[in-house]
Amino acid sequence: MGRISEDTQARNEEAIRAAMDRLLRGNLSPGGKCDLRALASEAGVPRTAFHAEKNRDGTARPGPYQHLAQEFERHLSALRGAGSVPDPRTAQIEKLKDFKRRALSQIAAQHLEIERLREQAAAVGNVGRLPSGRSGTAPYRSCS
Known part of the structure; x- marks a missing residue:
């Protein structure tokens, strides 16, 4: 993901927090789940922005919104622990x-x-078994 301005990042973080609030309250799209994919979709940001990225030299650096993903997961775990599953x-x-x-x-x-x-x-001994019918025949005669 290329560099974004501080203003754009602030707007995105605001959108993510608003989407996080909606999802955690249970306002899910039909067939949707309460997970990072839904959060990214609701906020209009790429899902990869929630995960660590690699520098050119191979070292890891946090994604621009990784802290929000961790916050979302903590809130979600707390809700699940309390028995309130969104x-x-x-x-x-x-x-x-x-x-x-x-x-x-x-x-x-x-x-x-x-x-x-x-x-x-x-044990009582006064209960008998009914005779079994022959295969393919009805147990009773026809009424006609």
Whole structure:
């Protein structure tokens, strides 16, 4: 990225901070995520400006907005740690994981209940099994 004026850099930083605020409040574009790519897109700056760059001699130097990327990641981590996730897809995934856990728990409980009832029925001894139908035939005669 070429050199930019201090005025342009200040305007870009202001745009990044405004975009950061919007994203962290959950104002995401449809299908968007709360990440550096979305931040760069919302602010209208190149994503590479958030990462370290290399000088011609191979030494690293911070990107012009790397400090803002780090600030954004800290805020995002704090929100996730507090259970307030601004990314609706992540929240949906968490809800689906919880639903799966509850469903598996219910299935396991129902399976145990079925096994208990089968054992109880076998212990009583007065419950008989229904005859199995021949394959390809209905268990009952036709009504017609």
